[in-house]
Amino acid sequence: MIHLKGISKTYSGARAVHALNNVDLQIPAGKIFGIIGSSGAGKSTLLRCINLLEVPDAGEVWVGGTRLDTLTPRELRRARQKMGMIFQHFNLLTSRTVAENIAFPLEIAGVPAKERQRKVANLLEIVGLADKAQAYPAQLSGGQKQRVGIARALANDPQVLLCDEATSALDPETTKSVLKLLQSINQRLGLTIVLITHEMPVIQEICDFVAVMENGIVQETGPVIDVFTRPQSEAARRMLRGTFAQNIPPELLHRNNNGEPHRVLKLSFVGERAHEPIISQMVQHFKVDANILFGRIDQMKDLPFGMLVIELVGPEEQLDQAVGFLESQHVELEVLV
Amino acid sequence: MLWQTLWQALQETLIMVVASTLIAALFGLPLGLALACTSPGHILENRVISKLLGAIVNVGRSIPFIILMVAIIPFTRWLVGTSIGTTAAIVPLSIAAIPFAARLVESAIFEIDRGVIEAAQSMGSSPWQIIWKVLIPEARASLVLGLTITTVNLVGYSAMAGAIGGGGLGDLAIRFGYQRFRGDVMLQTVILLVILVQAMQMLGDWASRKLSKR
Incomplete structure (x- = not known):
């Protein structure tokens, strides 16, 4: 579904930062793929390379058989409409109601008003916020805001959902319910979910595959169960150590x-x-x-x-x-x- | 007689302030948007345009109003046919207010969380759609406050317009109150100005609060 080939990205500045170093990654269709790493590992940059919010210095980005990094700006915008994204801090429009926020991507895609209304009602149902349609984001809890974010991301029936630390700003209880929602969306709609996180439990809870990142390099990738039971890289072992107390006195x-x-x-x-x-x-x-x-x-x-x-x-x-x-x-x- | 003069002066002040505020908003909004959007890392990043507009705005803001008013007399005459009177005063008032308003618009746009803009981009919004559907609506409460500040500032500037026969309350205060030693007129105009500014600020604050959904 998603294929990243030889992606590199360097931020120039006083000290050049190699955020991504020749990253290759294949993400299968219909699965939940987690990218884990501590902050500064490059996972956020990698996620943004998929919809080209970050433009890589080198490498190719393929999504659903289309190479995105060579598209014209107009073509890229069309392609982005088929990729939803949710964020750690939700990034909702404060001046719009819940319903209007969900309608936003539909307006962008030029969906007629009648159709927009129908879709928004349906999406509100999916994320369980039908009674909050006319509320403003400031009146919602964190978990509710993320649900609005998810509904908004799903509005244009995307094939891919990108999640940028989607649960990192939520308490454990809310995190669980949001993860459950993501999982049910994955199963019901069959869309591919790519999520980045620094929390092992998130990977453990819903991911099928995981990639462990460190210093801008994918250190290890594979089915979650394999990486958890037989970590090959030092980076993976380090990430796991926090989750399972493996240090016997x-x-x-x-x-x-x-x-x-x-x-x-x-x-x-x-x-x-x-x-x-x-x-x-x-x-x-x-x-x-x-x-x-x-x-x-x-x-x-x-x-x-x-x-x-x-x-x-x-x-x-x-x-x-x-x-x-x-x-x-x-x-x-x-x-x- | 005196009340009539006061009323006349108030009307002149209002005409100058309202007209120049509208013109300042009309030109200041796009200019401020251009300043913000072409700045480094923003949606239409462009070093050359950003620096150029920044320089123009800074020049505009650094000229003292009283000098600007005199300096652009030929332009004013060309534009409205005269360089004296209330209508003529609107020209320098607007020109002084445009760069001021533009800076306020720019800072209102900068207040918007970058994440929200990024979200709009991730949904495939064009820069134009981001400006209309994200930047302006999200900044509306700050924009109204900026407009209020501009208006109140223009009340102050309009007092100087008396220097080119622009009329208004400030002019009245100088000519009657100061030059003819009429302390009562001075006091009355000052009270009127205070009430005017207070009312404008209250209206602006109220509208801004109404618009803010944060």
Whole structure:
């Protein structure tokens, strides 16, 4: 759906900033694609390259089979009408009512008044703000403002929805409901959503794919579940560290079990695996003691995702066999000690 | 007799102020929009035009009104056929007010959150649509306040128009109150001017509040 090829962008100034450095990214149609990175990683610039609010110094921008960066200004404006965008600070017109804000992109696209009215009513229904049609943005809460922003972004039936830190200014409760709305829109309308965020939970909650950005470079990209369970890059691991407490206190890892051999393992379970009694099977088969040091289970979009840190105590030979058994069970396994 | 003179002077002041305010708004709005929109990073960024307009506006604003009034007499005569009287005074008043109004328009436009403009761009708006549908409506409350400031300023400037026989309350105060030692006339005109300015400011504040939906 969206294909970015070799995108580079440098901001000149007293000190030149390489915001994007030869970025390649493929975003599949109909999926929710998250771009995560800390501030200054270049994710916001990358998102704006998709609708050319930022013009890259080099590279090609393809959306739905059209190359955007070579279009004339008029053609580009037409193309932008098919790409919705929502913002961290909502960016609603303060002088217009909710209904008028949603009608704005329709006016821009030259939709007749009758048709505009019909579409606005329908959009208000979708985002659950039918009773606020005549309110002004100043009278709304943050969550309601973002819903107006979403309705506005959907007005011209876009194929792509770009979300610029859309939930970063919202409280956790509201964030959840806005994410739910985005997810249901993705499923119902089948449009491609690209979102940028610095919050792992947002990725975890609704994204199918994720790209991890750092220093203007995409460090890692893939299905969310893969990146979460088997992060390949240091950047991805750093981003994950905040989400899952993976730092087991060193005293626990290196304590002396009266000289008895032990192993500390980190196990990750995804999907069905999270429900199976693998640990108890292992304990019964190999006669080792298992001591749970840390564990949690999360929901990752639709998949349960569990993580467990266990200590096994027993004779060396049995420990090796137990580890071998776990490996054969297709559980993500990392031997910490 | 005196009341008649006062009434006449008030009318002259109002004609000068209202006419020059309208002309200042008519030219100041597009000029201010051009100043704002061609500035670096704005929707019609253009260094050359921005610098050129900025220079013209600064020159216009740096000439003292009393000198401007005399300096453009040939132009005034060419435009309205005379250089004396209320109508003639409208010309220098307007010319003085245009750059002033333009700067106020410019700052009103700069107040608009850049994110809102970016949102309009992301929806495929043309620069023209952004000006009409975003910049002017979003700035309307500030624009009305700017217009009020311009009007009040013009009341002050119009007092100087007496120097070219423009008439008005200021002229009356100088000729009767000062030159003929009529302290009562001086006081009356000053009170009238105070009431006039107060009323204009209140009206402007009210309209601006009405328009602001923030």
